[in-house]
Amino acid sequence: MYKIKxxxxxxxxxxxxxxxxYEFSRHFKLIFIVVGxxxxxxxxxxxxxxxxxxxxxxxKKIEIWAEATRQLISSDNNAISSDFLLKILEGNTTIPVIIxxxxxxxxxxxxxxxxxxxxxxxxxxxxxxxxxxxxPIEIKFDDATSQFIYYDDSLLLKQLxxxxxxxxxxxxxxxLIAFFAFSSTKREExxxxxxxxxxxxxHQLGTPISSLLAWVDLLKARxxxxxxxNEMAKDVNRLSIIAERFSKIGSSPxxxxxxxxxxxxxxxxxxxxxxxxxxxxxxxxxxxxPLFIKLxxxxxxxxxxxxxxxxxxxMDGSGKIEISIFQxxxxxxxxxxxxxxxxxxxxxKTIFNPGFTTKKRGWGLGLSLVKRIIEEYHxxxxxxxxxxxxxxxxxxxxxxxx
Numbered sequence: 001m002y003k004i005k006x007x008x009x010x011x012x013x014x015x016x017x018x019x020x021x022y023e024f025s026r027h028f029k030l031i032f033i034v035v036g037x038x039x040x041x042x043x044x045x046x047x048x049x050x051x052x053x054x055x056x057x058x059x060k061k062i063e064i065w066a067e068a069t070r071q072l073i074s075s076d077n078n079a080i081s082s083d084f085l086l087k088i089l090e091g092n093t094t095i096p097v098i099i100x101x102x103x104x105x106x107x108x109x110x111x112x113x114x115x116x117x118x119x120x121x122x123x124x125x126x127x128x129x130x131x132x133x134x135x136p137i138e139i140k141f142d143d144a145t146s147q148f149i150y151y152d153d154s155l156l157l158k159q160l161x162x163x164x165x166x167x168x169x170x171x172x173x174x175x176l177i178a179f180f181a182f183s184s185t186k187r188e189e190x191x192x193x194x195x196x197x198x199x200x201x202x203h204q205l206g207t208p209i210s211s212l213l214a215w216v217d218l219l220k221a222r223x224x225x226x227x228x229x230n231e232m233a234k235d236v237n238r239l240s241i242i243a244e245r246f247s248k249i250g251s252s253p254x255x256x257x258x259x260x261x262x263x264x265x266x267x268x269x270x271x272x273x274x275x276x277x278x279x280x281x282x283x284x285x286x287x288x289x290p291l292f293i294k295l296x297x298x299x300x301x302x303x304x305x306x307x308x309x310x311x312x313x314x315m316d317g318s319g320k321i322e323i324s325i326f327q328x329x330x331x332x333x334x335x336x337x338x339x340x341x342x343x344x345x346x347x348x349k350t351i352f353n354p355g356f357t358t359k360k361r362g363w364g365l366g367l368s369l370v371k372r373i374i375e376e377y378h379x380x381x382x383x384x385x386x387x388x389x390x391x392x393x394x395x396x397x398x399x400x401x402x
């Protein structure tokens with residue numbers, strides 16, 4: 001009794017630890033996404049502020065440049081001030097500017113990449129563009145005439161405007177790479193744990209199963225017609241198959257072309273023999289056109305048994321299980337339906353996570369193994385097709401018929 005209790009406590013602790021690992025993983029992903037989004041937002045806002053500040057600085061420079069132009073053209077400037085004003089005008093080497101008269105005739109242009117031909121047409125086009133972008137700065141002279149300065153953003157400012165979007169793209173790509181790298185690393189670690197646990201389980205079961213087989217053979221030799229011994233032999237052989245299933249986890253599956261009807265029928269018959277009479281099984285197979293598909297029979301039977309066991313638990317040992325097969329083009333659909341407690345929609349995906357269970361005992365690994373066997377070993381899909389609380393659940397398996 002003591003040993004059984006100790007095993008139960010260890011099992012419970014392991015299940016709790018497994019749940020904590022997946023909860024931590026889920027929370028870590030959420031924190032990673034939130035931190036990444038915060039970095040993107042703060043960086044974008046800061047860069048936009050820099051761009052606005054630089055735009056204001058360039059506007060002030062153009063205003064100073066306009067005033068220097070006005071004073072230089074005025075006649076009341078001496079030689080010293082004229083040299084100073086010329087230095088101010090020549091100091092603008094980055095901001096594109098065009099000075100026009102009251103009739104929009106160009107007087108001066110600076111810092112434009114000029115084409116070799118059609119300069120007049122080019123500058124008229126530039127003036128039209130600048131009119132739509134910003135208001136011109138007016139230069140008023142003493143003789144009541146005016147000139148207008150049109151200006152554009154410098155190349156640096158334009159690059160700064162686009163920089164947040166480039167930065168955002170780079171950060172998103174970096175976060176995605178880091179996220180997938182983390183997920184891949186975690187998945188590989190989980191796979192190693194799965195494989196190690198499965199193979200160790202198979203190894204630990206190997207010796208006692210061999211001993212049981214030897215004892216059964218000895219009992220058969222003494223009393224070959226005993227029905228009880230024959231049933232014991234069936235269960236020991238079944239235990240040997242289970243150990244073989246564990247040993248196959250992590251190895252390349254050996255898929256063979258087999259009858260789907262026969263394989264499903266064998267798995268269902270085993271569950272019928274080992275279930276209460278209060279549980280009814282109803283099978284709808286394609287009798288007219290039996291399907292032959294590539295399966296690893298021991299692993300696929302394990303899938304069906306797990307789903308049926310979960311259905312029986314959900315029905316509290318009393319109810320009906322329906323198993324249906326139908327084909328659509330190159331895919332085979334297998335529906336396993338029960339009339340049990342049902343599953344909340346929010347848990348349709350989480351039920352396949354290792355450690356998820358609603359039972360007081362168990363590791364919560366059954367559906368996780370089912371998903372792994374169907375999707376990774378058989379290249380198929382499995383999901384909750386539909387479920388209603390207190391009405392039942394339907395699991396759907398999709399396999400390639402070719």
